[in-house]
Amino acid sequence: MHLEIRRFANMSDVSIWNKALETIQSRVSKQSYDTWFNVAKAISYDEAASTLTLEVPNNFNKEWLEKNYKELLLEALRSVENKDIFINYSISTAKQEPVVIETANVSPREEKKFSTGTIIGLSLDQKYIFENFIVGDSNRFAHGACVAVSEAPAKSYNPVFIYGGVGLGKTHLLHAIGNAIRKGDPSLKIAYLTSEQFLNEMVSAIASGKINDFRNKYRYVDLLMIDDIQFLQGKEGMQEEFFHTFNVLYSANRQIVATSDSKPQELKIEERLKSRFEMGLIADIGAPSLELRVAILKRKAESEKIFLSDEICLYIANMESNDIRKLGGYLTKVIAYSSITKAKISLDLVKECLKDVVPAAQEKKITIEDIKDAVVKYYKLRPSDMVTKKRTQPAAFARQVAMYLTRELTDMSLPEIGQNFGGRDHSTVIHAYETISAKIQTDLILIQELKEIQELTKS
Known part of the structure; x- marks a missing residue:
């Protein structure tokens, strides 16, 4: 038929x-x-x-x-x-629309100046790989994007733009991409550098009359990874040069990955350069949850062959909510203090060692009412939906989200949480927590929703 x-x-x-x-x-x-x-x-x-x-x-x-x-x-x-x-x-079998570019006349033979397998710019740190990058809600999307790039350079998403605060793992991901791609195909030419290094090399090349050598160096690579792209702000000549470098690489189907402390729209750079970044995949890395901070500390301690109790990990993790690098510094200080004093690492030792460390800012303490209000507002429900016995969707799912966040963001016990959601028992809270925990392993929509709801709790 x-x-x-x-x-x-x-x-x-x-x-x-x-x-x-x-x-x-x-x-x-x-x-x-x-x-x-x-x-x-x-x-x-x-x-x-x-x-x-x-x-x-x-x-x-x-x-x-x-x-x-x-x-x-x-x-x-x-x-x-x-x-x-x-x-x-x-x-789709259609090729990407080529970008119209203006470049200096460069002979294709000049591409051969660099041997295959060259690492240009800064060296890659072999310690930074995907296997030791701790994944949580705040970085799952960025991590997934970087893994995709490493598995299929310039075929999955190009360019990739990762943004987030200091010490959240952007540089780790760049090194991990480079290390994974190099392991998969050692013949590829990889350039990794900061935008400040790009500027310094450009200025030096202009001064010495070797600007074409500089251009050839970065326009004939298979992968360009540039860290701290926000350094381009206010530097028109550098933006111009990078714009043309970007165009040459993109038109040649070479992978570009950039990191910044802000999203492209917020950078004070030329609109045409913003549009280049925006036509690819943009992924943010948010502040890590307490659970993620604890996991990172445990992994770092294990790498040093040090055992840390949950109590100690929680104490250190609560000292810094945003900068993972700072947490690592605190742990390094504790390990050094223990080694010098020949004392076993205990909570008292940690408190003594870090007594001069004061959190940069005391965040507002989030309450269960903040969470319930945020969930109701986000899903456009009524406050009564948080306590009703009815199991109709989407109220039932929203309650599960609220219970999950309450357990994550407060110190309330399971029975206390259940009591605040219409007198439900602790097994209902456990089921809700496990349901949402399972979903966020694969559901990027839900991950984003949780992040947005958490932001609402702070307003």
């Missing part, structure tokens, strides 16, 4: 996908929507088989949608047609 496949030739057909996108857009963050959904195009609809075919840029995008957003997609399509619509994926 011949099955009719309708091509999207009129608005009524297109509206199936467009209306589904409206539902999806209301359920996910802008970053997730732009990264995973806005790039998908509906190319055909088999009405008899109720199957929609979506064209996506690459296999990585397809696998991510299937693994993390399958239920959301089916639910969104079901809400449009009031029936189940299945999804087929097609990988």
Whole structure:
């Protein structure tokens, strides 16, 4: 039997996908929507088989949608047609639109100046690999993006822009990308440097009349990783040079990864350079949770063959909420103090060693009411939905989120948490916590929602 496949030739057909996108857009963050959904195009609809075919840029995008957003997609399509619509994926064969560039005349033969396998700029630290990068809610998206880049340079997402505060792991991820790519293909040319180093080399090249050598050095690499891109701000000549370097690499399908302390929109750089960063994947690294800080301390202690009790880890982790590098410094100080004094590491020793360390800022203590109010506001529910016995969605799911956050962000016991959610028992709280904990292992939408709700608790 011949099955009719309708091509999207009129608005009524297109509206199936467009209306589904409206539902999806209301359920996910802008970053997730732009990264995973806005790039998908509906190319055909088999009405008899109720199957929609979506064209996506690459296999990585397809696998991510299937693994993390399958239920959301089916639910969104079901809400449009009031029936189940299945999804087929097609990988786009179209090449990326080339960027129009202006470059100096450089002979292709000059690319051979660097031997294969060259590391240009700063050396890669072999200690920084993906295997020892501790993943939590605050960095899961950035970590996933970097792993994808290391597995398929310039094929998954290009460029990749990672932003976040000092000491949160951006540099670790750059080294991890470089180390993983070098391990996979030692012949590739990798450039890793800070934007300040880029400026210094550029100025030196201009002064010595060797600007073409400088350009050739960074325009013929397979991977360019540049740290602290915010250093470009206020330096027009440097922005101009980097802009053309970016264009040459991008047009040659070479991978570019940059880090910054701010998102591209907030940087005081030329709009054309901002747009280059914004056309790729942007991932932020937020402040680590208490659980993540404890895990990082434990991993660092293990690497030093030092045992730290949970009590000690919690004490140190609570001294700094944002800068992981500082936490590492505190632990190093404790280990050194123990070694010098020949004393066993105990809580009393830690307190004595770190008695002069004062947290930079005392954050507002988050209460269960702050969490419930934030969840109600975020999911557009009523306060009564937090305590009702009804199990209807989305109130039931929102309560699970609130219970999870309460356990994560407060010192309340399980029975106390249950009592504040309509007199539920501790087993309900445990179930809620385990449910959300399992979901955030793969659900980027939920990870983003949790981050946004936590921000609401502080307002």
